[in-house]
Amino acid sequence: MKVIFRSKDFTSIEGLGYGFNNRRPMANPWQYQGRVQHRQWSGTFECLWEGATSKTGHAPDIIWTVRGDARLFALASALKAAGFTVDVAQD
Secondary structure, three states, rough: OOOEEEEOOOOOHOOOOOOOEEEEEOOOOEEEEEEEOOOOOEEEEHHHHEOOOOOOOOOOOOEEEEEOOOOOOOHHHHHHHHHOOOOEEOO
């Protein structure tokens, strides 16, 4: 399963205590990957800056995609409770 959501920065997600860690750059610019390790869920994530190379004049969002098992429903609920718009999909 996967959970997809957006944020304005890394700190707003990594500082929530939801287990997002080990963020490292990927081969393409503006893309990152890492792990989600929490006592209630676990998985891997990829994130990228939406429109990082465009000149739209507004701050881009970070699109997060978290992959894991059915326990990610709890992560999706926690993110919704924190005010994020979350999409959940089957792989």
